[in-house]
Amino acid sequence: MKQKNIKGLISEYFIFLIFIALVVVLTCLKPSFIAPTNLVNILKQASINGILAFGMMFVIIAGGFDMSVGSTVAFTGILAALLGKGDLPLIVPLVVAMLAGLAVGMVNGIGVAIGDLPPFIMTLGSMTAVRGLALLTSNGKPITGISKEYKAVAASSIAGIPMLSVFLVIVIIICAFVLSKTVYGRRVYACGGNLQAARVSGINTTAIRISTFAIAGLLAGLCGFLMTSRVTIGQPTAAESYEMDAITACVVGGVSMTGGVGKPWGVVIGCLLITVIANGLDIMGVSSHWQKIVKGVIIVVAVLIDVKGKTKKN
């Protein structure tokens, strides 16, 4: 019994162990990895993917899947850039970007939960269409000339902690609280765990499923706002395949693609792990080709552990 528990603990925290091991190895190979400036880099680099991953987490836990968040980041980033050029207070581009993201998410959610479309198809469609919207609103060109104040959002820091990470931490705290403490959070897990069971238990599964896509869209809108501030321009081609990184962070962090399973701390580790791999390999000057291989292997191994860890019930 006790042995089984230890085994269970190891499989549950396996990804954390991998993460620690990776940090140790990287530090030994390149001591500058652990230098404060680089740790700040890692926090900055993890932030946008982290926020996206938390939105994605809601969708995946509820049994869905969202391919459109990368395009949504680009589209909302363009909107934020257009509105961030003049003297408007920064709250305007922020709110507009988040509302636009919310709208995309609602459309996805309605298509999946009411239109009964497979999430993959629905969000593949919106991924393409929203990318088109981004190109259309920007006329295919990067939007330059955003205000100094706007640029400062991502560039500034509070007590040495980059502002981007402050946003991430706020998102993490809210999401973790909602998922673990609220009735809504419990029901998100129930929908993904067994949609039929949730329905016969009297849960409004349609509303829950739509809301998870809406959350993913809302957070993608926030990322669009931050992304434009970080790169100082609005680019219609930005955030290409960011949805894949967000999904990877979730899956690596133990969120099951079949729904119903996943812990916030796992996603935090998942997205730190991805960032650390890219950052560490950059620092060591390893070619980007190798980075792709390493990332791919880690995804497959993580999912393998996820699948094997679940003793299939007969």
Place this chain on the structure above:
Amino acid sequence: MEYVLEMKDISKTFPGVKALDHVQLQVKPGEVHALMGENGAGKSTLMKILMGIYTKDNGGEIIFNGQPYHVSNPKEAMDHGVAMIHQELNPILDMSVYENIFVGREIRKNGLVDAKAEIAEAEKLIKECGLHVSPKEKLRNLTVAQCQLIEIIKAISINAKVIVMDEPTAAITDREVELLFEHIRSLTAKGVAIIYISHRMDEIFSICDRVSVYRDGQYIGSGDTKDLDEAQLIKMMVGREITDVFPKLEAKIGDVIFEAKNIVRADNKVKGVSLSVRRGEILGIGGLVGAGRSELVEGIFGMHELASGEIFVKGKQVKVHSPKDIIKEGVALITEDRKVTGLNLSGSVNDNIAMVAIKKLLSHGLYNKNKARAASMEYIKKLNIKTPSGDQITGNLSGGNQQKIVIAKWLLNDPDVIILDEPTRGIDVGAKRDIYLLLGKLVQQGKAVIMISSEIPELMGVCDRIMVMCEGNLSGEVQRDAFSQERIMTLASAIEV
């Protein structure tokens, strides 16, 4: 108040089908009331109306606790005190016991989930039921029977006055059935009424007080179980004598045509089973769900890796690495779940029938639609498949006709040995009869048939010999002249210690 629940004059029409035609149900407080009838008789539809999953047609009424009862979803039904334990169990495997008990009705404190209160309450309920699990345990780690009990606890926890149990024993062992019955008795002692749906006669007579019978969407009658016997019930259910239900054609039994020796599956779900079947013979395989019956035939058919075992077709040993190897030798397997492994539901009837024997339908190496259509027409007639045309989309046909299409598709390949896994599950009485007759005709032609079924009367009616499996082993074999329901049930649970 004599009745806790009265459903009067209830009808339900689906597009093209009258699923319920002015039926009724009266349930007294504290009784176990059996609902009986063949599949498609309308029991499930009636219960889904009770739970608010379906809306009844206009007219008719439901009286619960002396009050008119209108619900539009399961939550409202539960709020009234009506709960249902579904046939396909609905646990959320990755959630803990307490989360499952309170899903949809979470205990709140300041608007948030009060997990502590839920755990404490769950602990109390679990103890009352004599179950020994931690409320924090994930359902994935429980047995099917434990999950079943959790569902019952869930029903109790909402203070249900009526609990519907749909086939609650389908997946659990005899000992667990006893445990379940104890719980049912303690519930009825407190005045809770149980509506019990089951096909198992022995259970009906041992636990139920009264029974209502339905057939083809009509209410047939009700009575006290102590005044009824099995034959009377079956007659009420099927509307004719049992010999008509299972027609048996005479066939000459010949040489052994198919033999499997000492089949052990790599995943150990089958632990050394041998079987053989002769020309002209229908061999039945009985046992409980999970006894390894489907696993055995799927192993033989090359769908799963075997740790050991030899397979002989017409005296010749066949090395089976994949289904293709054994299909070539003239063996066909008609799988259990026709929607997943048997049919392309969005394809036409013709396309489906042509799927296996496609090589016969070629001309100059290309698929010949006319040949396929002709072949398909032949089988539509032969098997009495009710479809407007061969171009009809298979998904639009009834379960019985779909099943016939699966069989047709294999017959077109002209197999000598036909293995069928639960061929009559979920199809109506008429279609069942057609299929039994078809099996009889096939063995008359000198073919051999192996049929898996969970319905013992069906096996006894159709087969020449029944082998019974239990927990991956062969627990015994019964010849037709020695058939008895008790004998087979005993063998099915034999290895239980």
Place this chain on the structure above:
Amino acid sequence: MTKKRFLAMLLTGAMTLSLAACGGTSTGSDAGTDSGADSGSDSYKIALIQQHQTNAFQIAVSEAAEAKADELGVDLTILSADQDAATQISQIEQCVSEGYDAILFEPVDPDGLADAAKSAADSGVVMINIISACTDWQNNGISAVSYGNNVKAGETEMEQVAKLLNGKGNIAILTGPSGDAGGLQRMEGYENILKNYPEIKQVVAPADCQWDTASAQSTVESWLSAYDLDAIVCENDGMAVGAGNAAGANSGIVIAGVDGTPDGFEAIQDGRISGTVSQNGGAMAANGIEAAVKLLKGETLDTTEIVTDNTWIDSSNVKDYE
């Protein structure tokens, strides 16, 4: 049934939107509806097939092509191949069957488009490459090419960087997607120059940042915490802007790009990057159209290889280009 119809509607919607976005502008008649018979007798039908239309460089190409077409009075249709060689091949075939007189295109793949170009030329259509050329273009039916020279652009960029470093220092390179022809040619230009400066050293392997600003920004942030870099040489402006963001304005690190796009100009003005090599895609398109019209009129070209010169743009002359 309804589910399927809904799906069809959705996909159509998605496609319409993306087509509207990617199809760009088309002056004159629309491809697909016109047989060519109704256009004026001396108005040539010319198609321009761009690799894609998703950055400022390509938008400049379409705008210049339209202006030139108006000036010469030809009927111009602009299509986008969306970075897909197969799409571009079918677009060429489509244009041939719709009776276009000349097709200008930037090959998505220099080898993959050669056969399609050849068979189009065999059916009498004047084929011209712009921006980059098909492999062995003279023998694959291409009548003329109008391009900048990516190798030369790379040489200009590295030469300027070397000058700013006084011939000595640690550098790093950010590249476009591995295997991209334009990127490889710029890299060739870098190498040609680096041979002359033994004291300029690459201290890390070139990083593939997919032409992307955010990705370049992350990579350079990481580099700067581990390496002492004097210059970062980027294969396009988008990545140079990312590098500039990571280093900050007036960081003392030389950062250079190629393309001459608005985001690059903005970064030059506020000191985040040092300079860029303008490729002037617009001139390449305009020259291409001019050559096509000449050939259609039966005139001969002075040269079939029209090279547009590149220019180094830094804070001293950036105002002239905005």
